[in-house]
Each structure stands twice: as C-alpha cells, then as structure tokens.
Amino acid sequence: MNQSAAFLWAFRIEPDGIGTFQPEQALSDTRPESGYQWVHLQSDAKGADELLMRMGLGDAARSAILAMETRPRSLSIDDGLLVYLRGINKNPGAEPEDMVSLRVWIKGNQIVTARRRNRRLLSAQEVRSQVEQGQAPLTPVELLLSLISHLADKIHEAVDEMDGMLVEFETAESLEKSQRLELAALRRKSAAIRRYLAPQRDALDALFRMPELLNSDQAHFLREQSDRMTRYVEDLDLARERAIVLQDELRNRVADQQGMRMYVLSMVTAIFLPLSFLTGVFGMNVGGLPGTESQEAFTILMVSMIGLAAVLLVAMLWKRWL
Numbered sequence: 544m545n546q547s548a549a550f551l552w553a554f555r556i557e558p559d560g561i562g563t564f565q566p567e568q569a570l571s572d573t574r575p576e577s578g579y580q581w582v583h584l585q586s587d588a589k590g591a592d593e594l595l596m597r598m599g600l601g602d603a604a605r606s607a608i609l610a611m612e613t614r615p616r617s618l619s620i621d622d623g624l625l626v627y628l629r630g631i632n633k634n635p636g637a638e639p640e641d642m643v644s645l646r647v648w649i650k651g652n653q654i655v656t657a658r659r660r661n662r663r664l665l666s667a668q669e670v671r672s673q674v675e676q677g678q679a680p681l682t683p684v685e686l687l688l689s690l691i692s693h694l695a696d697k698i699h700e701a702v703d704e705m706d707g708m709l710v711e712f713e714t715a716e717s718l719e720k721s722q723r724l725e726l727a728a729l730r731r732k733s734a735a736i737r738r739y740l741a742p743q744r745d746a747l748d749a750l751f752r753m754p755e756l757l758n759s760d761q762a763h764f765l766r767e768q769s770d771r772m773t774r775y776v777e778d779l780d781l782a783r784e785r786a787i788v789l790q791d792e793l794r795n796r797v798a799d800q801q802g803m804r805m806y807v808l809s810m811v812t813a814i815f816l817p818l819s820f821l822t823g824v825f826g827m828n829v830g831g832l833p834g835t836e837s838q839e840a841f842t843i844l845m846v847s848m849i850g851l852a853a854v855l856l857v858a859m860l861w862k863r864w865l
Contacts, residue, residue: 547590553582554674560681562674570598579652579683581674583667586646586657587611598655604648608657613644615743617750623650624756626687626746629739631697633665642739645694647687654683656690666693684756688764691747695771701736702778705729709785723793730786737779744772810865814855818848 553570554562557578570582582598584591586609595605601621613627626649629642643662648655658664670689673679680686712726747769751762825832825844834840859865 547588547594549584549586549588549591549594551583551585552671553580554671554679555580556674556679556681556686558681560679561677562679567594570594579654581654581656581683581686583656583658583671585660587659591657595655598653600648600650600655604650608646608648608655610646613646615739615746617746617753619753621650623648624750624753626750628691628694628746629743630664630666630694631701631736632662633697642736645690647690649683649687652683654686666690666697669693684761688761688768691765691768695768695775698736698740698775699771702775702782705733705782706778709782709789712789713785723790726786726789726793730783730790733779733782733786737776737783740772740776740779744769744776747772810859813859814852817851817855821848821851 547567550567553565553567555565555578556562562581565580584594591609592605595608600608604621604623604625607620607625615627615629617624617626619625624647626647628645628647630645632641632643643664644659645664645667646657648657656667658667667690670680670686670693673689680689708725708729712722715722747765750756751765751769757765821844825834834844856865
C-alpha cells in the first residue's frame with residue numbers, strides 16, 4: 544500500500560519516552576494499550592480526511608483539523624481537545640510574520656498534529672528529534688506543552704531580532720533611504736506577528752482553565768508559557784511605538800533640513816533682490832539713463848552694489864537671521 548501525501552510521520556511512544564516509528568499502514572482507530580500515539584500530517588493534502596477517518600476521528604474533529612483558515616484558540620470538541628497555534632515561519636524565502644498554523648488534536652492516548660502543505664514547522668521537527676533520541680514527552684499533554692515551548696522560543700528569537708534592529712536604528716547618526724524602508728517593514732512585521740500572538744495568549748489562558756487536563760506541574764509550565772506570550776505581545780507593542788517614534792523623528796529631521804535649505808535660499812534671495820532691481824533699472828534700453836556718457840559710471844555702480852550687498856549681509860548677521 545502506497546503512503547498518502549497527507550501522512551508525514553507517526554510514532555508510538557512508550558511510557559519510558561522511547562518512540563517507535565509507525566508506517567501509515569499501521570494507523571487505525573485502535574488506541575495503544577500503553578503509552579500514546581503521535582501522528583503528524585498535512586491537512587490540505589489528498590487523503591487527509593480518509594486518514595483521519597481511519598484513525599477514528601469524528602466529523603467535527605476532522606472538519607476542525609482540515610479547516611483552511613485558523614486563528615489561535617483552544618476548545619473541547621468530540622470529547623477531545625482541539626488547539627490552534629501559530630509559529631514563526633522559518634521556511635526558506637518566507638517572511639517570519641507569515642506565521643505557520645499548527646492544529647493539535649488530543650483525545651485519550653492519541654495526539655494528532657497537522658500543518659498546511661509547504662508550511663514546514665521547525666518546532667514540530669525539533670520535537671520529533673527528541674522522540675527519535677529517546678527523550679519523548681511522556682504524555683500527549685506534555686508533547687503539546689513541548690510544542691508550545693518550542694514555538695515560544697522561535698517567537699522570542701524573532702522579537703529579539705526586531706529589538707536589535709531598532710537599537711541599530713536608534714543609535715545611528717543618520718539613516719539612508721534603504722534603512723528607512725527597513726524601518727517601515729519592521730513596523731509592519733511587528734503588527735503582523737502581534738495579530739496572532741494576542742489570540743495565542745488567550746488560547747493558552749483557555750487551555751490553563753481546563754483543570755481536568757493538566758496536573759499542577761503542567762499547569763505551572765503552561766502559565767509560564769502564557770506569561771511569555773504576554774511579554775512578547777507587550778514587546779511587539781513597544782517595538783511598534785519605537786518604530787513610530789523613529790519614523791516621526793526622521794520626518795522631523797528631513798523637514799528641518801528642508802526648512803534650513805529654504806531659509807538659506809530666502810536669505811540669499813533677500814540679498815540679491817535689490818541688486819537685481821538695480822541691474823534691471825540700469826539695463827533698460829531707454830534714453831535718459833544716468834552714467835551712459837561717463838567712463839566711471841560702471842565702476843561706481845558695481846562698488847555701490849557690492850556695498851549694498853555687504854550692508855544687507857551685516858544687517859542680517861546683526862539681526863541673527865544668519
């Protein structure tokens with residue numbers, strides 16, 4: 544039997560944390576007697592619905608996992624737990640703010656995780672590496688918490704990267720046009736990431752309010768992850784405000800430079816305006832102009848114009864206009 548495009552991997556994890564890879568043909572609606580089963584698949588690939596049906600998921604659970612668009616949340620459905628999460632997109636050529644959706648379904652000793660095609664999630668790969676090294680989470684809930692922790696780590700890296708860029712912008716003496724474009728892109732990136740982090744924080748809070756699901760240690764760990772999400776949301780809000788302040792400062796700086804240039808041009812114009820008037824008057828081709836018969840008239844006129852320019856310059860300096 545050929546493997547379907549929807550199937551990515553499956554592990555049967557024993558109570559001691561040792562995981563054994565399972566082929567797609569071994570999946571069924573029969574739950575393992577000990578340990579639990581973790582299945583990871585592509586929700587939008589051909590055969591995903593048939594695979595979930597063969598594993599015994601109900602109509603509501605299958606529809607939720609196969610949904611085209613998701614927003615972070617946690618809810619009980621079909622006697623199980625459904626969690627939608629979002630992670631930083633680390634795929635080559637992708638933008639980090641184009642966050643990847645991860646759907647998690649837990650019921651009994653079975654956990655199903657799903658992602659979209661070509662939307663590989665590094666956090667799921669890292670948890671798989673733990674399983675292959677014999678260090679798998681001991682329960683489905685612990686695996687969910689491990690995924691949440693790895694997702695938060697990647698978000699932390701993205702937020703720290705944005706903070707470092709803002710520090711560079713803030714300490715720079717001047718910003719080139721390309722850097723101003725980067726600042727605008729960073730502002731859009733922080734807003735896009737925050738769009739999903741705020742509901743993800745609420746989803747973790749909703750998960751925390753399910754006391755029958757978590758023991759005390761798990762509840763404490765989940766509370767820490769929820770606090771991390773809250774802190775990242777606050778950091779993104781601060782990053783957005785810092786970016787706005789930087790953009791305002793840049794606009795003010797550019798406006799000041801333009802204003803200074805216009806002011807200098809105005810002063811130069813004020814000096815040369817009377818001189819232009821004199822050259823205009825004495826340049827008229829009409830009879831009766833004084834000095835037309837005198838050899839010293841041109842020299843007198845030039846000296847007078849230079850003196851007038853000097854007087855105007857001294858007056859502007861005395862008035863502190865320059």
